[in-house]
Amino acid sequence: MKHFLTFDIEDWFHPEAVRHLFPMSKWESLEHRVMKNTEKILQVLDKYKVKATFFVLGWIAEKHPSLVEAIDAEGHEVASHGYSHRMVTQMTPEEFEEDLTRSLEVLSGIIHKPVLGFRAPTFSITHKTQWALPILVKHGLRYDSSVYPIIHDRYGIADAPRRRYIIYQNSQHELIEFPLSTIRIGKYNFPFGGGGYLRHYPLRLTRFLINKLKQEKIPLIIYIHPWEFDSEQPRLPLGMIQTWRHYHNIERNMQKLEVLLQENQFTYFKEELN
Numbered sequence: 001m002k003h004f005l006t007f008d009i010e011d012w013f014h015p016e017a018v019r020h021l022f023p024m025s026k027w028e029s030l031e032h033r034v035m036k037n038t039e040k041i042l043q044v045l046d047k048y049k050v051k052a053t054f055f056v057l058g059w060i061a062e063k064h065p066s067l068v069e070a071i072d073a074e075g076h077e078v079a080s081h082g083y084s085h086r087m088v089t090q091m092t093p094e095e096f097e098e099d100l101t102r103s104l105e106v107l108s109g110i111i112h113k114p115v116l117g118f119r120a121p122t123f124s125i126t127h128k129t130q131w132a133l134p135i136l137v138k139h140g141l142r143y144d145s146s147v148y149p150i151i152h153d154r155y156g157i158a159d160a161p162r163r164r165y166i167i168y169q170n171s172q173h174e175l176i177e178f179p180l181s182t183i184r185i186g187k188y189n190f191p192f193g194g195g196g197y198l199r200h201y202p203l204r205l206t207r208f209l210i211n212k213l214k215q216e217k218i219p220l221i222i223y224i225h226p227w228e229f230d231s232e233q234p235r236l237p238l239g240m241i242q243t244w245r246h247y248h249n250i251e252r253n254m255q256k257l258e259v260l261l262q263e264n265q266f267t268y269f270k271e272e273l274n
């Protein structure tokens with residue numbers, strides 16, 4: 001079974017946990033570390049001959065088009081992570097459409113191909129933001145990978161399917177959803193498959209969870225951010241728990257990814273379309 005390996009290409013100052021410290025007007029003046037960190041990812045993927053999906057933030061693509069060119073030139077899939085990294089839950093439909101189209105214009109202007117996939121910042125396709133789905137279809141997107149079928153304070157659709165499904169369709173098109181990986185224990189789904197879980201869980205547990213998914217014939221969908229491989233990034237004052245959540249085990253993360261790449265087969269989403 002082939003699993004899906006995905007990267008959300010944004011910098012160390014973009015995640016929701018640190019966003020309040022860095023208004024967009026400051027981004028330009030901060031140290032940009034995403035190129036170097038993404039380069040590490042490209043190298044390791046080349047080593048294992050694995051293709052992945054890269055959900056690139058439009059703002060990053062605009063500042064660093066050569067990064068998007070490099071991802072595309074290596075044969076990976078370039079998809080959209082929106083333009084400004086605002087959660088869909090915090091935008092009006094008009095603002096969302098503007099943010100999405102700006103990201104698509106930037107990306108397709110660089111790779112000269114249509115962009116087929118979307119991942120909302122902070123998994124913000126929820127029950128409340130279903131209005132975003134026809135907008136995705138209208139702009140040519142074929143799939144979304146933003147739904148976390150879990151209970152969470154900021155995001156999640158607790159009762160969403162745990163495997164690929166059609167999240168929206170009209171008379172002409174359908175939008176496929178690739179929900180982020182979860183494990184079902186009793187009545188609840190527990191999140192799994194993100195860079196944070198890879199960092200925090202011992203490898204033995206990660207292996208066990210992948211095997212559980214395989215038994216259910218559900219491919220793993222893993223998402224990792226470039227900053228999760230960067231132990232030299234600026235450390236922000238986040239409080240004890242958030243600091244642990246955000247920075248723990250970053251120095252061992254690449255090694256863990258390599259083990260996953262050795263033990264499993266991965267591909268990109270576009271292979272699954274049609």
Ligand SMILES: [Zn+2]
Nearest residue numbers: 008010121122
């Ligand atoms: Zn993001």
